[in-house]
Amino acid sequence: MSPDLAPGDKLLEGRVVLVTGGASGLGLGMATAMAAHGAAVVLACRRPETGEPAAVQLREAGHDVRCVRCDVASADDLRAAVEATVTAHGRLDCMIHNAIAPTLGPTRIQDVAQDHWDAMMATAIRATFEGARAAHPHLREAGGSMILMTSAAGMEGSASLPVYAMVKAAQRTLAKGLAAEWGADGIRVNCIAPVALTPAMERAYGENPVLHERLLERTPLGRIGDPLDDVGPVAVFLASEMARFITGQTLCVDGGGFLGL
Amino acid sequence: MADGTRTLLVGDGPLADGLHDGLVHRGHVVAQVVPVGADGGTDIGAGIDAGIGAGVSLIGPPDLVVHVPQVPAGPVALVDQTTQQWVEACEAPMAEAFAVARACRPHLSDGARLVWVLPTVAMGGAAGYVGSAAASEGIRALAKSAARQWGPDGLTTAVLAVAPELAFPPDTGAGARTSAATTLTGPALGGPGDAFGDIAPLLDLLADPAARFMTGATLVADGGVWMAP
Numbered sequence: 001m002s003p004d005l006a007p008g009d010k011l012l013e014g015r016v017v018l019v020t021g022g023a024s025g026l027g028l029g030m031a032t033a034m035a036a037h038g039a040a041v042v043l044a045c046r047r048p049e050t051g052e053p054a055a056v057q058l059r060e061a062g063h064d065v066r067c068v069r070c071d072v073a074s075a076d077d078l079r080a081a082v083e084a085t086v087t088a089h090g091r092l093d094c095m096i097h098n099a100i101a102p103t104l105g106p107t108r109i110q111d112v113a114q115d116h117w118d119a120m121m122a123t124a125i126r127a128t129f130e131g132a133r134a135a136h137p138h139l140r141e142a143g144g145s146m147i148l149m150t151s152a153a154g155m156e157g158s159a160s161l162p163v164y165a166m167v168k169a170a171q172r173t174l175a176k177g178l179a180a181e182w183g184a185d186g187i188r189v190n191c192i193a194p195v196a197l198t199p200a201m202e203r204a205y206g207e208n209p210v211l212h213e214r215l216l217e218r219t220p221l222g223r224i225g226d227p228l229d230d231v232g233p234v235a236v237f238l239a240s241e242m243a244r245f246i247t248g249q250t251l252c253v254d255g256g257g258f259l260g261l
Numbered sequence: 262m263a264d265g266t267r268t269l270l271v272g273d274g275p276l277a278d279g280l281h282d283g284l285v286h287r288g289h290v291v292a293q294v295v296p297v298g299a300d301g302g303t304d305i306g307a308g309i310d311a312g313i314g315a316g317v318s319l320i321g322p323p324d325l326v327v328h329v330p331q332v333p334a335g336p337v338a339l340v341d342q343t344t345q346q347w348v349e350a351c352e353a354p355m356a357e358a359f360a361v362a363r364a365c366r367p368h369l370s371d372g373a374r375l376v377w378v379l380p381t382v383a384m385g386g387a388a389g390y391v392g393s394a395a396a397s398e399g400i401r402a403l404a405k406s407a408a409r410q411w412g413p414d415g416l417t418t419a420v421l422a423v424a425p426e427l428a429f430p431p432d433t434g435a436g437a438r439t440s441a442a443t444t445l446t447g448p449a450l451g452g453p454g455d456a457f458g459d460i461a462p463l464l465d466l467l468a469d470p471a472a473r474f475m476t477g478a479t480l481v482a483d484g485g486v487w488m489a490p
Binding site: 110114121130134153156157158171177178179181183248 | 304351389400
């Protein structure tokens, strides 16, 4: 397919996308943007009671969206979500691994609890591995791509969220390694490092009242991003033919907040 | 030369052993600790405390802590790995690094430095070593976070990024293949260097009070392969 476009073209017509953590926040914003560009979207959600209403709302808007229950800490759930997607749509063109355990509040390295460590590893790191392994044959068949969500915290460290910074850094290099391994299969792997107003960000504001102000101070574009309107189009781009020669990269979608790349 | 610098070296294998010998040669008083949990455990708690405590009892509160995390024996494509292999390659080294940092922290006082010695694949990724490279980058983030948290207490951190040839088992040839995938021209200085003569002196430099205003940074010492920012 040529990446040449005419105004109004849908970049993901006929494509199938699976989004973990798709019930709200960044996951829902990206899923909505991709559905609006013609993709059939499967929201993989730990809690169907939140994922299903989101899917219903998108279907009512005319999009092809469904929800499957998936706790990304479970390899079985991830495999089932991938298989349910392929069974429903016959293919898988893009998998976005967005879900992650709650980051909790600011924590000293000395005070990190084992269960928090385990949850972060399971949802960010092992889930990327298990999801990648499950999706690989289908992405290879489709010539598709995988998108991982990372963060500036993974690139510059974090005084308040050291484990989050570790897993986000690891996911970024994981994407580079996978890009190297899977390039010969025609699969691209990239990262998005967003800053957007999500429920998790709103909770972080509650825990750290100066966070919003600090973020704005370091953001040249002077505002916090929107999951649908700011981050969604970048996910559409990376999943589309427009990005067919881009792999192993991180796109910072943060209004210029992190300028270290 | 930092005669008498008390150095706690955590890790084993040719790279750690070469650093041990190089640091002793340069006048460091070194206690080498082989971490419990190096068999693939993911405990970030007390599992490593005993080893760190034993090392500290030998040399006193360390001026320098050097951690050389484990690396897998050979390359395995991600899709061919079992979950256990993945955990051992990726999650266990990160847990070990985190545990080392936590266990050492009570023994570190103003002016002390914590250094991780990692292969440059942390920055660039590596086919066949996806999990190990990802772990290294996670540890690099830990060095940055620890620098931010512990800087007000006068503690500093750093990463010394070395050629994959030094970090990966030498008999597999994996390091050379990984380096070759990184550069079109080979190392500017002609080779990957060696732990004793090329890397240990840089640890000595990092332990020197003259380096006290550098923290959270990565010093690349691979003979001039990785030159990206």
